Amino acid sequence: MIYKNISASLIVLLLIFSCTSKPEHNTASSETTNEDIIITGNIDNLDVAKFGDKVSFGYHDYMAGDYRELKASIDTLTGDFITNISSIAPVQIYFYHNNGLEIIVSPGDSIHFKMDGSIIDKTAFVNTLEISGDAVQTNKNLIAFHQEFKPDYARNELEIKRGNPENYKKYLDSLYIERNKKIQDFASNNELSNTFKNWLTVEEKYAKNAALLQYPPLYNMFTRQFLDVTPDYFNDAMKVPSFTKEDLANSTLARNYIQYYYYQLRTELQSKLSQEDLREPKKRDSVFYTSINTIAKDNKLMAQLITLTALQGELNNNTIKGYEDNITQIENLFADSDFSAPLNAKYLKVKNLLENPILPEDSKLLSFQTENPEEYLKEIISNANGKVIYIDNWATWCGPCKQEFKQSTPQLKEKFQQDVEFIYLCHQSNEKLWKPSIAEFKVTGKHYFLSQEESNPIFREINLQGFPTYTIINKKGEIVKSGFEYRPSRAITSEILTELIAE
Incomplete structure (x- = not known):
């Protein structure tokens, strides 16, 4: 995957002109490799205050064996955006700004979307969407299919x-x-x-x-x-x-x-x-x-x-x-x-x-001072000095845990870093993989590795049933929320933290 953060309108215009419809699956132009997919677009009625200045893309990358998520910057003056994706085969990509849509593109395709940034209703959004370039017929077929076949x-x-x-x-x-x-x-x-x-x-x-x-x-x-x-x-x-x-x-x-x-x-x-x-x-x-x-x-x-x-x-x-x-x-x-x-x-x-894990400067690998695991939560609360606490209970083998590390944890921290104590408790894991996992996703904050014996009291106190589990503690040291649903990517998490900080 190649992501180019380019907002210049000239490049978008050149791509639009080069995207005049051609037979689908034709060979790529000399300006791209046969694996490059170029997606461009223009958003009318752009509302940055409400929806931001990014278009989000998500797709499964067969080469990486991972679900990829990336964001393309929108030129706030023109509404233009552009991104590049590499694939060996046709791929379904979900993109989202004020509304979302699934598309199909093939290696070598250049496709352009013109959309209205003020429309919330999905049907109205799809009906006003304009597609040009490659894979036009394919995506008209896909849109029609999803409108007719709605899973129950x-x-x-x-x-x-x-x-x-x-x-x-x-x-x-x-x-x-x-x-x-x-x-x-x-x-x-x-x-x-x-x-x-x-x-x-x-x-x-x-x-x-x-x-x-x-x-x-x-x-x-x-x-x-x-x-x-x-x-x-x-x-x-x-x-x-x-x-x-x-x-x-x-x-x-x-x-x-x-x-x-x-x-x-x-x-x-x-x-x-x-x-x-x-x-x-x-x-x-x-x-x-x-x-x-x-x-x-x-x-x-x-x-x-x-x-x-x-x-x-x-x-x-x-x-x-x-x-x-x-x-x-x-x-x-x-x-x-x-x-x-x-x-x-x-x-x-x-x-x-594994051989050379490099931790970010603001990561602290800590050990509890108390020898009694029953007192670990009390020690965390005491060290927070009256701050709101957000505990991320995770495991090195947990895919959803790492997905949050990669995509959403940095944004949550940036928003609340002055007012919230971020704690990471690693459970049921191989300690040799603990430090590399922190290094891989550059997870800042206070980190503790717990053996199974040390984890058991935590499991009971916060009713931990699986990973990831996120625990929110107020300024009084009381557990307010605990569960998977309070992950960093959820809007409700920011809302709860904001309310607790204001108390």
Whole structure:
């Protein structure tokens, strides 16, 4: 990904003129590589006071194995913005300012949006949006599809909460028979670009199976309980599909399917191992790569994407042993692929971080003075000297924790750094990964690493049930709020802190 913070109107105008419609998937111009995607736009009726001077973009980066978020600056005089993104395949990107929209773009595309910055209503926003350049037809198709196919999230959540796998499967059977028929009608009644035809194909091939695979983790998320599901439930969803690079056009669904396929594959493989073998990483890796080699015989891309999910998960947690122990298998699987060089670069970056973690100047790695963990919260409150306290309870392996570190924690600190004591308690983690994680995201503030024994009293006092959990304490030393919902990115968090500071 390349982000260019350019506000000059001249560049935007040049791009607009170069974006006269061309056949979609044409080769990129000489000014870009075949991986560059250029997104430009102009916002009428810009309201900086209400919506700010940035346009936000979010997308899944297959190369990084991460959900990327970036912001493009808006020229407040002209309303122009521009950003660059790199991708090896078509990718779905969600952008947002006063309103939001999902788009599909391909490597080499230059696309331009003209929008009204005063419109809040989604339908009115979409109806007034103007798209020019590449992928116009694709995105008109996508907008029309989302207007016609609106998921019933409430009904789906209700069916999941019932906790009956077979009934949920019957519900999905009925739902997707009807949905796929509607998709076929949609395809017959609309002029579709080739990219969107591929996108629709993925919907028909994988949407139901992705829903089947997500059932157990969603049940756990909705109910805070675990559900015992027999392996037979997953039979249809685990049949290895004919996965192609064109399927990445529907990048959100493709990513979800691969991710949950990997989780279920790992569960099934580990269920066949003894407790002794489960404690041996080499044994776990051996059965995993044996299975991957079997999948690769019929569908190498599928095998690569599953393995990529596994490796990127480990590397995102700053763990390199699995990569190093299986390097021969990995090199053979990814030889001559688009994934090989970025994956190796990520490994080297993590290796360097582990060997040489550089903490920001305002980070303090502390130990509690009291020897009694039951007194840790009291010590934190005493050291705050009457300030409002914001405690971030996190773990080195927790993806959502790190996402907040990366995107939202710096903004919250900048706003409240004079009036709020920011404390970071690291729980249930490998201490060797604690300092590198702080260094990676440049997390300033006061940091404590807690053993399981030290964490237990904290768990009880703040009712900590998972990570991340954010605990807010007022000036009197009273716990006011504690939960995942008070994360740095939520507006309610700033509102609560502002009210407590004013008391």
